Amino acid sequence: MPFLSIGRVARSASTKYRALAGGTLLAAAFSALLGVGYAAAQNAPQPIPIPAQSADAKETTVQILYVKEDREREPPLSLIDQPNADDGIAGAKLAIADNNTTGRFLNQSFKLDIVEGNLDDLIKGAQEKVAAGDAFIVADMEPESLLKFSDAMAGKPVQIFNVGNPDDRLREEDCRANVMHTAPTRSMLADALAQYLVWKRWPNWLMVVGPSPKDQLLADAYRRAAKKFGAKIVEERQFKVDTGNRRADGGFEQIQQQIPQFMQGAKDHDVVLVVDEDQVFGDYFPYRTWVPRPVVGSSGLIPASWHASLELWGGTQFQNRFKRLTGRTMRALDYDAWIAVRAVGEAASRTHAVDFKTLHDYMHSAKFDVAGFKGVALSFRAWNGQLREPLIVTNPKMFVSVSPQQGFLHQFSVLDTLGVDKPETKCKAYTQ
Amino acid sequence: MSRFLPLMPVMVSAAIALFYVTPADAYMAYITNEKDNSLSVIDTDKLEVVKTVKIGQRPRGIVMSKDGKWLIICTSDDNDVKVYDAKTLEYVKSLPSGPDPELLTLHPDGKRLYIANEDDNLVTVVDIETSKVITEIPVGVEPEGMGMSPDGKVLVNTSETTNMAHFIDTTTHKTFDNVLVDSRPRVAMFNAAQTQLWVSSEVGGTVAVINPADRKIISKINFAIPGVEQESIQPVGIRITNDDKIAFVALGPANRVAVIDTSTFKVLKYILVGQRVWQMYFTPDYKYLLTTNGASNDVTVIDVANQKAIKSIKVGRYPWGVVVSPN
Numbered sequence: 001m002p003f004l005s006i007g008r009v010a011r012s013a014s015t016k017y018r019a020l021a022g023g024t025l026l027a028a029a030f031s032a033l034l035g036v037g038y039a040a041a042q043n044a045p046q047p048i049p050i051p052a053q054s055a056d057a058k059e060t061t062v063q064i065l066y067v068k069e070d071r072e073r074e075p076p077l078s079l080i081d082q083p084n085a086d087d088g089i090a091g092a093k094l095a096i097a098d099n100n101t102t103g104r105f106l107n108q109s110f111k112l113d114i115v116e117g118n119l120d121d122l123i124k125g126a127q128e129k130v131a132a133g134d135a136f137i138v139a140d141m142e143p144e145s146l147l148k149f150s151d152a153m154a155g156k157p158v159q160i161f162n163v164g165n166p167d168d169r170l171r172e173e174d175c176r177a178n179v180m181h182t183a184p185t186r187s188m189l190a191d192a193l194a195q196y197l198v199w200k201r202w203p204n205w206l207m208v209v210g211p212s213p214k215d216q217l218l219a220d221a222y223r224r225a226a227k228k229f230g231a232k233i234v235e236e237r238q239f240k241v242d243t244g245n246r247r248a249d250g251g252f253e254q255i256q257q258q259i260p261q262f263m264q265g266a267k268d269h270d271v272v273l274v275v276d277e278d279q280v281f282g283d284y285f286p287y288r289t290w291v292p293r294p295v296v297g298s299s300g301l302i303p304a305s306w307h308a309s310l311e312l313w314g315g316t317q318f319q320n321r322f323k324r325l326t327g328r329t330m331r332a333l334d335y336d337a338w339i340a341v342r343a344v345g346e347a348a349s350r351t352h353a354v355d356f357k358t359l360h361d362y363m364h365s366a367k368f369d370v371a372g373f374k375g376v377a378l379s380f381r382a383w384n385g386q387l388r389e390p391l392i393v394t395n396p397k398m399f400v401s402v403s404p405q406q407g408f409l410h411q412f413s414v415l416d417t418l419g420v421d422k423p424e425t426k427c428k429a430y431t432q
Numbered sequence: 433m434s435r436f437l438p439l440m441p442v443m444v445s446a447a448i449a450l451f452y453v454t455p456a457d458a459y460m461a462y463i464t465n466e467k468d469n470s471l472s473v474i475d476t477d478k479l480e481v482v483k484t485v486k487i488g489q490r491p492r493g494i495v496m497s498k499d500g501k502w503l504i505i506c507t508s509d510d511n512d513v514k515v516y517d518a519k520t521l522e523y524v525k526s527l528p529s530g531p532d533p534e535l536l537t538l539h540p541d542g543k544r545l546y547i548a549n550e551d552d553n554l555v556t557v558v559d560i561e562t563s564k565v566i567t568e569i570p571v572g573v574e575p576e577g578m579g580m581s582p583d584g585k586v587l588v589n590t591s592e593t594t595n596m597a598h599f600i601d602t603t604t605h606k607t608f609d610n611v612l613v614d615s616r617p618r619v620a621m622f623n624a625a626q627t628q629l630w631v632s633s634e635v636g637g638t639v640a641v642i643n644p645a646d647r648k649i650i651s652k653i654n655f656a657i658p659g660v661e662q663e664s665i666q667p668v669g670i671r672i673t674n675d676d677k678i679a680f681v682a683l684g685p686a687n688r689v690a691v692i693d694t695s696t697f698k699v700l701k702y703i704l705v706g707q708r709v710w711q712m713y714f715t716p717d718y719k720y721l722l723t724t725n726g727a728s729n730d731v732t733v734i735d736v737a738n739q740k741a742i743k744s745i746k747v748g749r750y751p752w753g754v755v756v757s758p759n
Contacts, residue, residue, distance in 0.1 A: 043624035043676050045583045048644045050601050050608050101553050101573045102594035105610040313634075314592055314616070317532065317550045317574050342593075349595070349612060371593065371615040371635040375685075376663040414661060 057107045060354040062099075064341055065113045065134040066092050067122045067149070069141035069164075077283045088140050088163055089114060090326045091334030092341045097325070099345030108348050110341075119145045123152045130156055135356040136344045138337050140164030143174075150176040157356040159363070161340035163333060167217065168420060171384040175427035180363070180385035182340040183333075184305050186221040188419035192303040192391035192403035193296060194225035195417070199405040202270035203231040206293075208239050208285070214277040222273060222297070229408075234267045239281055259288035266290065273297045300395065303403070306335030307394040312402070313375040339372050339387065343380075346370040374402070376415070384427040388415040459715050460518070460757040461722050462503055463731055464491035465748025471505070471521070472731075472747040474722070476715050476756065479733055479743050485521045488514050493535040494753040497560065498542035503755070504560065506533040506547070513547060515560070518757060528565050530556040535576055539602065540584040548575040548589060555589050557605065567605050571598045579620030579629060586644065588629055590617035597631050597640075599647060609647045613640045619711075621670040628694065630679060632667035639667050639681055641697060651697040653681075660686050669712040671721060673736065680721055680734070682709040689723060689732075691739050703741050705732035713754040724751040 066089055076082060084090070092112055099110040113134055115125035119141070126137060130153070137153070137160045139146055147170070150160050154176075162170060162181040166189065171181055184192075197203065205226065209219045219236075226233050239262065263272070272289055274297045276282035282299035294300055308319065308329035322330045330338075347359040347368065362368055364385075369377035374390045381388055393401040404414045416422070460482075461474040469491065473483040488507025495504050496518065503516040504527070511531045515524040532551035539546065544566065547556045553573055557566040572594025579588040580602075587600040590613070597620055599609040614636020621630045622644065629642040639653040655665045666684030672694065673679075679692040688702040689709060706725025714721050714736070721734040725744075731751060733743040 043674075045581065045624065045626040046645070047583070048581060048586045048626055050586070098573045098593055102591075102596070104570070105572065105594070105596060105598070105607070314550075314574065320532070320551050346595075369615060369636075371595070375635070375666070377615050377635050377637075414663060 059107045059109055061109045061111055062136070062344060062348055062354045062359070063111050063113065063129075063132075063134040064092070064096070064136045064138065064344060065115065065126060065129045066138045066337070067126055067141065068114070068116045069122060069145050070116065070118055071142065074278065074280055076279055077281075081279065084328060084331075086326065087331060088138075088333040088337045090322070090328075091330065091337035092138055094322050094325050094334075095338045095341030095345065098321075098342060099348070102345060102349055106349055106352060108354055110345060110348075112341075119148060123149060126153065130158055135159065136341075136359075137161070138163055138340050139179075140333065140337070143167045143170055146170060146179070147174060147176070150179050153178060157360075159356070159360050161337075161343075163336040163340055168221070171386045172420060172426040175384050175429045177429040180340075180380055180387070182336045182343070182387045184303075184336075184389065184391055185386065185419050186218050187224060188386075188391060189303040190218070190221035190225040191228065191418045193301070193393055194222070194229045194231055195403045195405040195408055196301075196393045196401050197271060197296065198229045198231055199401075199407070202294075204234050204268065204270045205231060205273040205296075206266050206269035206271070207233050207236045207273045207275060207297075209236060210239055210276040210278070210281060212278055215275050218277050218298075219275045222275065233273075234269050237262070237266070239276075255284050256288060259284055260290045263288075263290035269293060271296045272300075274299050301400060302394055302396075304332045304392050304394060305389065306330060306332045307392045307399050309394065309398045310373070310392060313373050315373045318373050335372075339370065339378065339389075342372070343368075343370050381416070381422070383422050383425045383430055384420075385430060386419065388413060390415065391418060459717075459759075461713065461715075461731070462494060462496075462518075462755050462757075463722075463724060463747050463751050464494050464505060464753040465729075465750055466490055466492055466726070466752040467749035470748045471503075471516075472751070473521070474731065474745055474747075476720060476722075479745060481745060481747060483521065484748060487516065488512070492752045493533065493548075494755045495536055495538050495545075496755050496757060498538065498540075500758045502560075504536065504538070504545065505753075506536055508532050508534055508550075513545070513558070525563060527558050527560060527563050528556075529558065530554055530568065535578050537578040537580045537587070539580060540582070544602075546578055546580070546587055546589075548578055550574050550576060550592075553591070555587070555600070569600060569605050569607070571600075571607070572596050572610075577618050577620040577631065579622055579631075581622050581626050581644065582624055583626065588620040588622075588631075590620050590631060592616045592618070592634075595633075597629070597642065599644075611640075611642055611647050611649070613649075614638045614652075618668045619670050621672060623672050623676045623694065624674060625676055628676075630670045630672070630681075632670055632681060634666045634668055634684065637662065637665045637667065639670070639692075653692060653697050653699070655681075655683060655686070655690055655699060655702075657683075657686055657688060657702055660688075668710050669723070671712045671714055673714075674718055678736075680712060682712055682723055684708055684710065685727070687725075689721075689734065701739060703734060703739060705734070705741055706730045706744055710751075711753050713756050715756050716758050722754050722756065724754050726750050726752065 096112045160179045166186045168185045274282040276298040286295045347362045369379045372378045408417045458477040463472040475482045489509035493506040513527040513529040530549035533547045534550045536547045545558045555569040572591025574592035577590035589598045597611045614633035616635035631640045641651045664685040669682035681690045691700045707727035712723045723732045730744045
């Protein structure tokens, strides 16, 4: 109960005076009867003037565009990881609904357009939508496509949010002034897991790396993280996935034989760090290693921007809202899209404006922050537009921890212990 | 005491009895334990748990009826509000509440209960006698804090994702103003004189003090504790002493309660309490302030006059809400 009612103040006053003379007590009791107490008399409530309602002001609208590139992907190993057609888009839709609930009080509304297709379709579609007033674009596409797309939008009043891509280079040597990033980078993800492993005193990692170029980039991020936080990669093994005749293809009997064999004779290690960004073999490792060791990285204990089990910091209501809207649980891509669209909404309510320049400048300023069910305020790094956020360390069913871990310190923000920090950045577009 | 009031002779004899019996009646504090679906009862004289009972699922916000007879508890995962007899702790009835009720406040008329429905962007108004919904008031995303003005004319609701304090006229049940505050506002609290409304922002890490007359922010209070990282300072619960001079603000995972001078808005000191300190409540004599500490599963007792923590009392898992009986 946020406030003592007058009656209760009165009673407490009478309680306070019970050791005094009976007359005082009686007076207190009488005033309690009349609903006027001692304490209330001392701090008599000043009336609060209630202004008359003004006529509704004209509603203003912020138009947001979601662009999603068609991509060929191998089916996931597990049925429960099947992609949903609206992965990411659903998060943006929830944020639009949240922004509109808030906007109701400020005469602001938010609208979402969606364009899906190949890169040419996306550029063409976006040019049309931008001409019709869309100024904020949430982009889920491959790195090369994102660069071409952002270059095609250069010079227009457009702010792009990268939600689909963890490539560090998009925030570093290939950064673009018109792109911000709500997807965490590989280096942030690797650092989040590394901090937990170091905190747990599991510093010796056996790294198993897949064959794709993405796996090489992710392995680099883990090598960097090991060095940064004092862990050691005791041995690296390349896991060759032979497509068409996939090594781990086939029945469980085969996998049960193959994985332990592959893992035989390794140097002593605390964890098996599986690097498999495309999710084509990593999930075969837990419970099949040669020596009993936890599997981490792309399977087992995973770093991510979101997890469906998260209920800290009011997350329960957020997860429930998402489930009601979509009938499924929220994935990391949904979260990354939600926070991008929420960032635009937050800028609109803080500035009481809807025009591109005001919102753009506010999001890029040091004043900007936004809450994202992670217990701390999230903001964008001024040197490359990357979202600064805690990351979840989770098993497939239940979150285990949230990084940064206790004890990792930073002179500016502990959130900047995750990923490439300001002194190391190669991004030039943001400083020019 | 109020139950004796209608009969003068009884009242006088009660007064005399009180005059001679110096030890005060024990107040009972009721603590909702969010994770093990229970209620802990603390005798505030003995400062120990005297009873623990099972209640509905995920109990959080808790208030007492004006006469002290009923405990009214948000059982969030049951999607209702349950009424229990405060003396016997027996279930009386359920009130309709809308989905996921979290915090509630009772109007000074003793009848109208205002419930924040966190999942539904609504404040539901229920008559606790007839158990009927009077109306629903649309507010921002994730309504949470519920601050009733002492005269009952204005209700302030905070919405966590919208980041606003919504001022609601309790006569028309319409919103008449919306004040933006820092991220994730959790609790709204008027002082007795209605000259200040305090709003805590959990993620913003600040407390805004608003002038209810013009809805302008008078002061924004920041916190800094040596050795505690800024991110873990998350203001939630607020209580103001009955003379309006001192405010206590619970700082969540900073594990401290800030003591603030309400005229200068300066933090006078930080009292170390249990982990993730959340909600607070005064005993009716303002001798003690009880705090719920979610992560350490206990309640800290603060001596209000000396501004010192004097005891911690083990309760159930994830203690969340607290209320103390008026008699």
